[in-house]
Every structure is written in structure tokens, then in C-alpha cells.
Amino acid sequence: MFLTLLIFLPTVFAILLGFVPRERWVRPVSLAFATGHFLFSLLLFKHFDPAKASLQLVEKTPWVPTFGINYFVGIDGISFWLVMLTCFLTPIVFLASWTSIANRVKSFHVCIFLLTTAMLGTFLSIDAILFYVFFEASLIPMYLMIGMWGGSRRLYATMKFFIYTFFGSLFMLVALITLIFMTQEQFGQLSANLLDFYKLNIPFVANQFFSTQTLLFICFSLAFAIKVPMFPFHTWLPDAHVEAPTPGSVMLAAVMLKMGTYGFMRFVIPLFPAASEYFAPVFLVLGVIGIIYGALVAMVQTDIKKLVAYSSVSHMGYVMIGLFSFSLYGVTGGLYQMLNHGISTGALFLLVGMIYERTHSREIKQYGGLASAAPLYTIAFLIVTFSSIAVPGTNGFIGEFLILLGTFTTSKWAACLSVSGVILGAVYMLWMVKRVFFGPNGPLVEHDHSKHGLDINIREMVVLAPFIILIFWMGLFPNDFLDWSKASIDHFLEHRTNYELSIDR
Amino acid sequence: MQLSLGWIDFLLIGPALSLFAFSIVPLAVKVLRGNVEQNSFATLCYGYMGIISAAGFLIATAGLKQTAFENALVFDGISSIAGIIVLLMTTITLTYARDNYSTNTRQFSEFVFLTLNCAVGMLTFIWSNDLIITFVGLELMSLCLYVLIAMSSEDKFSKEAAFKYFVLGSFASAIMLYGISFIYGSAGSTFLPDLKNVGASLISTNRLFLMGFVMLVVGTCFKISIFPFHAWAPDVYQGSPTPVTGFMATGVKAATLAFFLRIMASQTLLAERAWPIVDVLQWLAALTILVGNVGAVRQTSLKRMLAYSSVAHSGYLMIGLIAAGVGGENLVGASGVMFYIFAYALMTMGAFGVLSLLETHEDHDVTFDDIRGLASDRPIVALAMTVLLLSLGGVPPTIGFFGKFFLFSAAVKQGFWWLALWGVIGSVISVYYYLRPVVAMYMQESVADQPMMDRPMSQFVVVLMAVLVVGFGIFSEPFFQMFIQSVAPVF
Numbered sequence: 001m002f003l004t005l006l007i008f009l010p011t012v013f014a015i016l017l018g019f020v021p022r023e024r025w026v027r028p029v030s031l032a033f034a035t036g037h038f039l040f041s042l043l044l045f046k047h048f049d050p051a052k053a054s055l056q057l058v059e060k061t062p063w064v065p066t067f068g069i070n071y072f073v074g075i076d077g078i079s080f081w082l083v084m085l086t087c088f089l090t091p092i093v094f095l096a097s098w099t100s101i102a103n104r105v106k107s108f109h110v111c112i113f114l115l116t117t118a119m120l121g122t123f124l125s126i127d128a129i130l131f132y133v134f135f136e137a138s139l140i141p142m143y144l145m146i147g148m149w150g151g152s153r154r155l156y157a158t159m160k161f162f163i164y165t166f167f168g169s170l171f172m173l174v175a176l177i178t179l180i181f182m183t184q185e186q187f188g189q190l191s192a193n194l195l196d197f198y199k200l201n202i203p204f205v206a207n208q209f210f211s212t213q214t215l216l217f218i219c220f221s222l223a224f225a226i227k228v229p230m231f232p233f234h235t236w237l238p239d240a241h242v243e244a245p246t247p248g249s250v251m252l253a254a255v256m257l258k259m260g261t262y263g264f265m266r267f268v269i270p271l272f273p274a275a276s277e278y279f280a281p282v283f284l285v286l287g288v289i290g291i292i293y294g295a296l297v298a299m300v301q302t303d304i305k306k307l308v309a310y311s312s313v314s315h316m317g318y319v320m321i322g323l324f325s326f327s328l329y330g331v332t333g334g335l336y337q338m339l340n341h342g343i344s345t346g347a348l349f350l351l352v353g354m355i356y357e358r359t360h361s362r363e364i365k366q367y368g369g370l371a372s373a374a375p376l377y378t379i380a381f382l383i384v385t386f387s388s389i390a391v392p393g394t395n396g397f398i399g400e401f402l403i404l405l406g407t408f409t410t411s412k413w414a415a416c417l418s419v420s421g422v423i424l425g426a427v428y429m430l431w432m433v434k435r436v437f438f439g440p441n442g443p444l445v446e447h448d449h450s451k452h453g454l455d456i457n458i459r460e461m462v463v464l465a466p467f468i469i470l471i472f473w474m475g476l477f478p479n480d481f482l483d484w485s486k487a488s489i490d491h492f493l494e495h496r497t498n499y500e501l502s503i504d505r
Numbered sequence: 506m507q508l509s510l511g512w513i514d515f516l517l518i519g520p521a522l523s524l525f526a527f528s529i530v531p532l533a534v535k536v537l538r539g540n541v542e543q544n545s546f547a548t549l550c551y552g553y554m555g556i557i558s559a560a561g562f563l564i565a566t567a568g569l570k571q572t573a574f575e576n577a578l579v580f581d582g583i584s585s586i587a588g589i590i591v592l593l594m595t596t597i598t599l600t601y602a603r604d605n606y607s608t609n610t611r612q613f614s615e616f617v618f619l620t621l622n623c624a625v626g627m628l629t630f631i632w633s634n635d636l637i638i639t640f641v642g643l644e645l646m647s648l649c650l651y652v653l654i655a656m657s658s659e660d661k662f663s664k665e666a667a668f669k670y671f672v673l674g675s676f677a678s679a680i681m682l683y684g685i686s687f688i689y690g691s692a693g694s695t696f697l698p699d700l701k702n703v704g705a706s707l708i709s710t711n712r713l714f715l716m717g718f719v720m721l722v723v724g725t726c727f728k729i730s731i732f733p734f735h736a737w738a739p740d741v742y743q744g745s746p747t748p749v750t751g752f753m754a755t756g757v758k759a760a761t762l763a764f765f766l767r768i769m770a771s772q773t774l775l776a777e778r779a780w781p782i783v784d785v786l787q788w789l790a791a792l793t794i795l796v797g798n799v800g801a802v803r804q805t806s807l808k809r810m811l812a813y814s815s816v817a818h819s820g821y822l823m824i825g826l827i828a829a830g831v832g833g834e835n836l837v838g839a840s841g842v843m844f845y846i847f848a849y850a851l852m853t854m855g856a857f858g859v860l861s862l863l864e865t866h867e868d869h870d871v872t873f874d875d876i877r878g879l880a881s882d883r884p885i886v887a888l889a890m891t892v893l894l895l896s897l898g899g900v901p902p903t904i905g906f907f908g909k910f911f912l913f914s915a916a917v918k919q920g921f922w923w924l925a926l927w928g929v930i931g932s933v934i935s936v937y938y939y940l941r942p943v944v945a946m947y948m949q950e951s952v953a954d955q956p957m958m959d960r961p962m963s964q965f966v967v968v969l970m971a972v973l974v975v976g977f978g979i980f981s982e983p984f985f986q987m988f989i990q991s992v993a994p995v996f
Contacts, residue, residue: 064907066985067914129910133901140900143940147948155944159937166900166936170929173910177917177925 002047003057003073006083007120009037010090014113023105027098030109034091037116041087048080050484053491054504055126055195063130067180068190072127074503077488078265078335079123081481085342086119086255088466093247096350096463100246100357101149108149112247115141119255123262126501128176129192132169135259139165142244142252149245157236157243164236168226175219178212179271197271198500204274217275220268227260230283230320231290234313241309246353249305253312254346258338261319265335269323270492270499276324283324284407284414290317292417295424299431304362307432308348311388314421315341321414322403326496330406332482332489337399339481340474344387344396347467351381354460359444364435368442374455378437380464385433387471389426395474514573517580518632519562520588521625527555528621531614545603545613552599552617556624560592572634576696579634582991586843587631587763590850594756595624597854597966601748604960607657607867608746616656620752623649627760636685636695636721639764640678643728646760647674650753654745657867666744673727673737681724687717697767704773718773719782725768728761729819732793739800742812747864750808751857754815755850762822762846766839769830770995786827790924793820794931801938807860807871810938811853814897817931818849821912824924828915829996838915839996840988841908847984848896848908851977855893855970859886862963876942878951886964887946889971896974898939899932904978911985 013033020026048056055074063071075083093112101108118141121134139162147158176192182200183191191197204213226233237257241249269276294314301307315337322334355370355377356362371378383394390396400422408415445454456464474481492499515522530551534543542548563585572579598620602608608616626645633639651674655667689695691714692703707714727734742750774783797817804810822845828838863871863879880887896903909932916925977984 062982064982064985066982066989067910133906136901136906140895144947147944155948158948159940159944162940163933163937167933170932171926174913174917174922174925174929177910177914180914181918 001059002043003075003124004059006037006041006044006087007073007117007124009040010034010113010116010120013037014110014117017106017110017113020106026106026109027094030113031091031094033113034094034116038087038091041084044075044080044084048075048484049504050077051487052504053077053487054502056504058126058503063127066190067129067192068183069129069192070127071130072193073121073124073130074126075124076501077485078492079262080484080488081335081339082123082255082258082262083120085258085339086116086123089250089254089342089346090116092346092350092463092466093250095459096250096353097245097247098459100353104148108145108247111141111145112251115145115251119251119259122259126194127192128179128194128197128267131194132173132176135263136166136169138256138259142248142256145248145251146240146244149248150243152243153239154243157239160236161240164233165226168223168233171219172223175216178216194266195501195503200271202272204272204278206274206278213272213275214278217268217272217279220263220271221279224260224263224268225286227263228257228316228320229260229313230286231293231313231317232286234290234294237313238306238309241312241349242303242306246349246356249309249349249353250346253309253349254342257312257316258342261316261323261334261338264320264323265331265492269326269496273497273499277326280324280326281411284321284411287317287321287324288414288417288421290314290320291421292424295421295428299424299428302364304364304432304436305349305352305356306362307364307428308345308352311348311425311428312341312345314425315345315388317421318400318403318418321407321418325403325407325410325414326493327406327409328489328493329402330410331493332485333399333402333404333406335485335489336395336474336478336482337403340387340395340399343467343470343474344384347380347384347464347471348388350463350467351377351384354456355454358454361444364432366442366444367436368439369437369445370442370454371437373441373445373453376461377454377456380456380468381437382433383468383471385429387475389429390422393475394471395478397475398478510574513570516562517566517570517573518578519566520559520592521628523558523562524555524621524625524628527551527558528618528625530555532618535614542611542613545609548614548617549599549603552621553596555621556592556596556599559624560589563588563592576698577635577638578629578632579697580632581995582993583763583766583843583995584631586847586988586991587759588628590759590847591624591627591631591756594752594759594850594854595620597858597970598748598752598756600962600966601751601858601861602746604963605746605748605861606864606869607663608748610657612656616653619649619653619656623653623752624756627756630760631763633764634697634767636688636697640682640685642760643681644678646757647678650749650757653749653752654741657746662744662868662870663746664744666741669737669744670741677724677727677734680720680727684717684720684724687713688721691717697771700771700773704771705776705779708773709776709778715778718779721768722782722786725761725765726789729758729765729822730793730816731789731819731823732796732816733789735793735796735816735819738816739809739812742815743806743809743870747808747857747861750812751854751861754811754857755854758815758819758822759846759850762826762842765826766829766842766992766995769826769835769839772832774830775832783827783831786823786830787921787924790820790823790827791927793817793823794927795820798931798934798938802934804938805872805874807873807876807942808857810941811856811860814935814938815853817935818845818853818897820931821909821928822846822849824916824921824928825912827924828912828919828921831919834918836989836993836996837911837918840985840992841911841915843992844911844984844988845908847988848904848974848977851970852893852896852903852905852974855967855974856890856897858963858967858970859890859893862886862960862967865958873941873945874952877945877949879946882951885968889967890946891943892971892974894939894942896978898936900936902975902978904974904981907978907981
């Protein structure tokens, strides 16, 4: 019952919110709900056994037996931290949007709660169709969030976001249907169960496009590559990020992008080991292009939020090359980098949102000398920047270092090229920091019209504190986090070519 | 020929008889009152009573006997499912009609009369086991529809639509009848079970039969607006009063598909000579999906958009029909078609209900501008519309998603990969135009305040449809089982 409660509590909260009579009670009530949900999710630390690589806390009930579909949820080391990240962000996002979301407050909170359910469901589903349902369902609240509370080009951005992602995932649906019928051929019984999919023998012929495994691999990869997003499927991301309201950007960057990389870890690599191996160079090349291209484009942005959005493309490139290096360090680093990116980019979007709320501008040119006007804000921003550019001692360093280490063992050229991304990352972030925080005062800092000054208030400090604690904690004591996933990652790599998951009873 | 009729036969056609009997009542009352329209609610109640008694007969006689009237009518799983859909859609049509400006006029009694008789025609069409009966049912249905479309007193589009539908519909009926005569000439029978025995061999040896069969299929394709016989659909859908449009889009399609499934069950397409027909049907399915979806993208009128989308949905259904017709493991395809038409009926009827609610006068063609900011004025209606549109687009966990899942599964199972992929691409295009109203409702400010009237009954139906679309989507298993079990004996 634990995981079901974890997934559907936010939905219950969303329904309960409908009965909150006064608009001004909505925020505290939602915050209380979300905090409760987060505290509830902390029980996972008690129930989850990190020593086992098997699926834990499994729940399985038939849902649509006609097609072998079950309501089947479970958790292992791969999904563990992503679930924690999701639960952690919901209350933060509510607190962060306390003043920035002014209209239709109730709908907004309902949207976030539903989004949380969909995201948790995506990470916890072991049934492929259930996964698909949650994966798709997560689009709707995000679509509404960008469209209803977004910036000036929100309609274009939200349409593009929805259709782009929907396009990829529908191919995955056809591939899923094929796999379901393959279980019938091979085991005599329809099953949409991921554990059965792992046991399938999917024929692969190298150098031939029309071999079953290649086609299925491409269908799945397309869906997840768009979600990640990998170069050249990334074009929806800057639009969506820039137009989304701050909480939307945070959720999108921190969790929704991880659905893509998680999909690669959960579906693509274990299901199609031969095709993954065969196409790994393609992914490495695209990953490296993504790292460098994302960094270069970020460098020339004039809008801070857009810069952060493009830095996401670059960071997600690291995750991809880490995963497709198929080495222990690479995959561990990839998983770690997913969390890092969630923390650091999430925090960056929050920071950008805080200053935007005061000045209503994200133009780098308009700022300058912000360090003297908003010292606390500057400190927080610098710490998060260091995390983003992987300064040793912060979480970003561990992730990128592990990825580069792992990639170097299997493909030296990819590692060598992607190292340049680290330098470029430092360039675009620090250059932006220099122009925004130091130097002569820009017009916005000079003529400060905001009521309470430019610096952050106590609420915002509370919002940022957990991020800063996590940045150092994850940077200094990575094993506190990695130990929870270690067994699963070891199992993942050891049995990559004949992956199987057992259920822990 | 010796005819032996038992009382059971009349019980079995009880639904049609009771519909007809109750359809007379409002007209009779009106005549007795000196041609003065009585209270529309009373008229509506006569209609409801007819439908309730029809449903009672349908349920009570279920499984009583397989065929009636010397095997001319058949009562199997397909009949009962399609019959229930038709009755449900008739109920909803009447509900909408009373709340709509262009149908609740001085001729509401006639409207109820025609709608109920149209339902009688549909039921006959569904039950028909003999091509002559098929034709009778089809014509009864169509003739009622021609008048229903033209009945609006002011709308000039409605006259144009009625005339268009009448001319093209008659043409299609003529082709179908011509085809039936060829079939009779070559096979010596118009009896569908006979065709099952001789069809596959005759189609390989007898060109006349081949032509007859193709004409029969063409006539049927016209009714469900398969490309290239779809051109009437947008104009006719737009011109008709909205409740009638909904009735046409759902009831007619359900009835025609039931018949189409019977043609597919005749196993005629299994013959080698018929493979080109399967190829052509595949192309028609693909083109229908393309034309429907691309056509809908540019529309500004919601009704026209839904018309094109209904063309696209016919294309998806065609995929299932092909999967059902080519033998092998065709049960998934056949029951997929029935499930999809059920799903489609719910969501389309709901969407047309919202349009009907939004119309403020008789000639009103609801555009995207009209629904701007609806979410703040009418949150519940807007939410219902959003759910219905997402379901039409096939977004989980709605019934539209499971319908598509079922159909595409059938295609994949039968090896029609490219149709499944094509259907998927079509769905992506469709999501674009299904989301445009959502954008208008939720993300744009309203230009003028909409004096939307309170129509509790229609609103209730619309919300109910939205709830069912989600509810039946999440709990679709019993339906899957039910549909597979009822279709299995036919295939």
C-alpha cells in the first residue's frame, strides 16, 4: 500500500483542495499537504533496503487482464532517488510560488499535485502500459501550467512542448504493443509487465535497419530522447522553460527531464542490449554535440532563464554519455548527475524567478552590480553556480567527474571532447555572473522600484536553504546517496546483456 | 415459401416497435390539439418513454433467439452492443434538442417523431441479416436524417446541408443497391450467412460478384465518410442543427459499422482475389486519417473541426475493420471496432453537447473566438470539454486512449504495422487541433461576456459524458471482456 499511497496522495490532496472555501487558505493548506507528503516519503528510507538489487515494496493487481496489463508498482535503487527528488520539490515549489502566482491560485496548486502524482507514477510503474499512462498524463498539468501562467509566448511554447513530447511517446506505444504480443508468442500469455519484457528474446541483426530490436529500440529512444532532450530534439526545451512560470520550470527541469533518462535506464538499455551497444556511438556523439552545442548557445543568450535552459541541454548531454558508456563510473555518475541537475538547475530557476519577481526583467544587460544591492541573493546564486559548473566540493563535481571517468575507460574521444563542456560551462555561467552581479550598476539595480529591496526575504531563504545544504552534502559525502543505488547499478551493469529483475517479497 | 412467425419474433423487434409506437404519440397529441405545439418537456418525455421501453425490450429479449423472421434479422452480440449505443445516443440527442435553439422550435414534436424513427431505421440496419433488409433500414435512417437536417426554419446552411446529404446519400444508396443486385445475380441470394459460405469462392471466380461486393463496400464507406467519400461530411455536419450533427456522427456511424463488421465477418476478403480490395482499404484508411486530421487543423468553426475529426476517426476505425476482415486472429480487430465506436460515441456526443450549449441563437456557428475564457465563466463545462477533447486525442487515462490502444493492437497483431504507425502520426496531428479549444478556453481572455443559458439537463449529460470517458477509461477491463465475448460468436 505504501507506494500506492505515495503516488495517489497528491491526487487526493488535489481533490480536497477543491473544497477549500477561501482562496487565501489554498497556499498554506497545499504547503501543509505537500510537506506532509514529503515527510511521508521519508519513510522510504526505513522501508527500502539498499542492499538488495531487486524490486521492493511491490504491489500488483490486475488492471486490464485482456492485454496482460497490471497495476504493478515497485521501487529499486534506480528509481529511489528520483522519487525522493520529486517528493522533495513539491513543497519547495509551493513555498517558492507564494507570491509569484497571483491568479487562479487553486487551479495552480491542483495542477502541481496532479503533476506530482503523474511523475511519481512514472518512476514507480513496473508495468509498461501503466508507465505509459503516467508518462503521458504528466503532460497535461504541465501543458496547462505553461499555458495558463506562462510568459508572453506561452501559447506557442506550450503547444510545441505538448506535441513534441506526445509525438515521441506515441511511437513508444506502438513498440509497447509489439512487445506485449511478443510475450504472447514467447511465453504463451499476454503480459505488459516489464519483468516479462526483460526475459524476451528480441532478435537483433547488426547493420540491418529492419530488424525487430533495432526498430523497437528506435521507437523507444525517440520517445525518451525527446523528453531528455537530446540534441537535435531539444528545440522544445528553451521555449517551454522560458515561457513557463518559475514553479513550472523547476518541475520541468528537475523532474520531467529525468523521465527521459530514467526511461533509457529502465527500458532502452536493459530491453535492447544489443541495439544499445550497437548504437552507443550515435548516442555518445549526440551527447557530446549536446554538451558543446548547449554550452555554446548558452553563452550567447541575453536572457538569464534562456541561458539556464540551454545549460540544461548541456548537462543532460553528460547524463546521456554517462549512461551509454556502460561503465560503472559512467552509469553511477549519470544517475548522480540526474539528481545534481535536478538540484542545481531547479535552484537556478528559482533564483531567476525570485529576481524576476522584483524587477520583471531577465535581461542580463539590465543588471550589473547586483552583489552590493542583494548580498544574500548573490551568495546563494554563487553557490548554485558553483554546483552547476562542477566546482569540487559541490555535487556537480562528483557527477561530472564520475561520468568523465567512466566514459574515458570506454571511449576516450567522447571523454576528451566533453571535458571541453566543463570549461565552456564555467565560461558561460561565470561570465553571466560577472555581468549580472559585478561591475557598474545596471539600470535595474540603479533605479530599484521594488518595495522591499532586491535581496531575498526569509521565505526565500527557507526555500533556498535545502538546496544549498544538499549541494554541499551531495558534494562532500556522495556515498550517503550513492549507497542507496549501488546494488541496483551493480546489478544493472553486471546483467546488462541479460537483464532481469526479481521481486523482493 | 412458407413463412412461420412466432410471437418471439415480435418480442425481438419490440425495441423498434415501441420506438415507433411512442414516436406517434407526440404527433397525435399535436394534431388533436389543433396543430399547436405542446409543452416541449412532455414531448421529450414521450420520446424518453419510447426509448426506455425499447431498452427494456432489448434487455429482456437478450439471448432469447439468434435470428428472427426466417433469419432475416439477427440478434447477436454486435446487434445488442450497437443497439444499446444507438438508444443511448438517441436519448442524448433528444435531451440536447430540447435545449437547443434550432431544434426546440414549433416543430419539436416532429423532431422527436423523426429522431425515434431514425433510431428504428438504425436498429433495423443493425439487425439486418439480409441485404434487402439492410437497404430498408439504411433508407429509413437516411430519409429521417434528411428531414431532420433541413428542419431548422431559419438556417440557410441547414437547407444546403440537407440537400447535399440527400443528393450524395441517394447516390451512395443507389450504388449500394446496384451492388446488392449484382450480388443477388451472381450468388443467387442476398442472405449474409449464404455469402459467408460462397463469398470467398465467388469473388475469385465471378467478376460480377466482385463488382457487387466493391459497390456494397463503397456505399457503406459513404455513410461513415471514408475518403474519398467524405467530402459531404464537413458541410453537412456544419449545416445541421448541432444535436442532429451529434446523432449523425455517432448513431449513424455505430449502425453502419455494425453492418460493416458483418460484411467483414463474411470472410469474403480472405480470397486471394480480394487482396487488392484489402490493399485499397488500407490506403483508404491511411488517406482518411490524413485528410481528416489535416483538414481539421485549419478550421475556425468548432463544428467543422469536429466534422473533420470524425472523418479521421472513421479512418482509425477502418484500421480495425481491416484487421477484422483478413481472417487469422481477427477477434481483436472486430471487438476493437465495437469498443472504439462505443468510446467515440461517448466523447463525440459530449463534445457536440458542449457546442449545443454554447449556441446562443439559431444560426450560431461556434468559433474559437466564442469559447475564449470559458474556463473562468463556466469552469465545469470547460473542464468537461477539455476531458472530452483529450479523450478524442487519445491521451491516457481516458477511454479514447484505450480505444486507440485496442485498435492499434489489432493492427499490430495482424501485421499492419504501417497502419498502426500512421494512426499514431494522425493522433499527433489531431492533438494539435484538439488542444486549440483548450488553449482558447483556459489561456485566452474572454472578449465579450457569453450570455450562456442554464441548461441543466444538457449540462448534466455533458458532465456525465466527461466522467464516463475517464471512468470507463480507467475501468475498461469489463468492457474489453464484454465486447470480446459478444463479438466472438460472429467471427
